[in-house]
Amino acid sequence: MDQGPIVAGLDVGTTKICALVGESVGDRMDILALGAAPSRGLRKGMVVNIETTVESIIDAVKDAEKASGVEINSVCVGIAGGHIKSFESYGAVGIRGREVSKDDVDRALEAAKAVYVPLDREVLHVIPVEYVIDGQDGIMNPVGMSGVRLEARVQIVTGSVSAVQNLIRCCEKAGLQVVDIVLEPLASALSTLTDDEKAEGVVLVDIGGGTTDIAFYKSGVLTHTSVIAVGGNHVTNDLAIGLRLPVQEAERVKKLYGMAVAGLGNKDEQVRIMVAGRDEKTIPRSYITEIIQPRCEELIEIVKNELKKVGAQDEASYGIVLTGGGSQLSGLDRMAEVMLGLPVRVGTPVNVGGIKNIVSDPMYATGVGLLIYAAQTEVPPVNYGDLFGNILKKMKDWVRGFLRR
Ligand SMILES: Nc1ncnc2c1ncn2[C@@H]1O[C@H](COP(=O)(O)OP(=O)(O)OP(=O)(O)O)[C@@H](O)[C@H]1O
Ligand SMILES: [Mg+2]
Known part of the structure; x- marks a missing residue:
């Protein structure tokens, strides 16, 4: 089977930063290592503190290097946040009755790219939607086809220059070269959606800590993407305020007892929570649902409006695939099914090998997708082999330092 290069991906999320190392083998991505660290420098998917973000990146990368024996010096990094915008564009070139070549396609894509983009925005992706030759769409x-005029219809995804630069700066300060920046919902879609789903129409909804990312696929291509600045952390914060709990305990209570919809469990069930980190208190489990249900409904309502705007509710025959840690909230998938009137499933990375049992979690959909993207786009492979040289050098420096004392 075809063995591809070893690649690395970095998912800089609002709640966790993870570095993954993988090797593509045919259609499969073998995950060699996953390093993760809590994220402390992001808000709503965007870097707000460079120093703490760099520290978390270094921790995650070190973990992944140690576990894989691979030195990570270049990464494909994910980007999200409310600053992401996408719009359609189109470009045309003459082909004078010849066969269309790869160069002609590139020229048509270049022409589609030649649109006004404000100075404070940067083009992240130009995604072909379809080509038209002499009116045939x-x-x-x-x-290989022939005609006189080739047109390209594309989706252009842009992000704020400062958000992109801050992300790159964090990676560079952590000693990493950024070889590509990938929209996070695009990465999540790559690892979880099947070709059939993308062909027939499907919406990926990645519910992270700070953001919820949407990607709508129809006829095999991405036709719309957007980022909503609401995620699982809002649910935690509501619980912290509603029950007067520290955020950490609210997070634990949410994961353990949280339910998006009332009436799912035993309605008389009582649970124990820690108030102010010391006193235990017993409350009905239904209190928790009462607090978090409105926020969950609000989130699904925003998703619904986004889908309405682009006609996805009528066209997504395969319904919704939920990813991201927030999708694990009990009952959220059922709530989405009822409110959106579409089938809903929770997606985990597919076609993966290696440490499969660890990454088979909706939370790692983005990270695994970044590896798939890196392997597909011939991103330069990471260096391996130097790691042991570096460890030796570090040891020599350490010994020298020790002798000098
Ligand atoms: N079992 C669970 N039940 C409910 N919520 C969960 C569970 N596990 C994780 N979460 C929530 O998932 C969120 C984190 O998801 P994820 O790791 O996908 O986010 P992220 O990638 O760090 O953030 P973002 O993509 O928004 O920048 C948190 O709000 C966390 O509380
Ligand atoms: Mg995420």
């Missing part, structure tokens, strides 16, 4: 691969 719906062409996915025009190379």
Whole structure:
């Protein structure tokens, strides 16, 4: 089976930062290592504190290096946040009755890219939606076809220059070269959606800590993407305020007892919570649901409005695939099914090998997707082999330092 290069991905999330190392083997991505660290420098998917973000990146990368024996010096990094915008564009070139070549396709894409983008925004992706040759639309691969005029319809994804630069700066300060920046919902879709789902119509909804990312696929291509600045942390914060708990305990209570919809469990069930980190208190489990249900409904309502805007509710025959840690809240999938009127499933990375049991979690959909993206786009592989040289050098320096004392 075809063995690809070893690649690395860095998911800089609002609640956790994880570094993954993988090797593509045919259609499968073998995950060699996963290093994770709590994220402390992001708000709503954007870097707000460079120093603490750099520290977390270093911790996550070190973990992954140790576990894989691979030195990570270049990464494919994910980006999200409310600053992400996408719009459609189109470009056309003449082909004078010849066969369309790869160069012609590139020229048409360049022409589609030549749109006004404000100075404070940067183009992250130009995603072909379809090609049109002499009025015939719906062409996915025009190379080899003939005609007079080739048109490309694309989705252009842009992000704020400062958000992109801050992310790159964090990676560089952590000693990493950023080889590509990938929109996070795109990465999550790569690892969890099947080709059938993308062809027939499906919406990926990644519910993270600070943001909820949406990607709508139809006819095999991404037709819309957006980022909502609400995520699982809002649910935790509501619980912390409603029950007067420290955020850490609210997080524990949410994961253990949280339910998005009333009436799922035993309605008389009582649970124990820690108030102010010392006193235990017994409360009905239904109190927790009463506090978090409105926030969950609000989130699904915002998703519904986004889907309405682009007609996805009518066109997504395969419904919704939920990823991200927030999708694990008990009953949220059922609530989404009822409110959106579409089938809903929780997605985990597919076609993975290696430490499969660890990454088979909706929370790692983005990280695994970054590896798949890196392998597909021929991103330069990470260096391995130097790691042991570096460890030796570090040991020599340490011995020298020790002798000098
Ligand atoms: N079992 C669970 N039940 C409920 N919520 C959960 C569970 N596990 C994780 N979460 C929530 O998932 C969220 C974190 O998800 P994830 O790791 O996907 O976010 P992130 O990638 O760090 O953030 P973002 O993508 O928004 O920048 C947190 O709000 C956490 O409380
Ligand atoms: Mg995330």
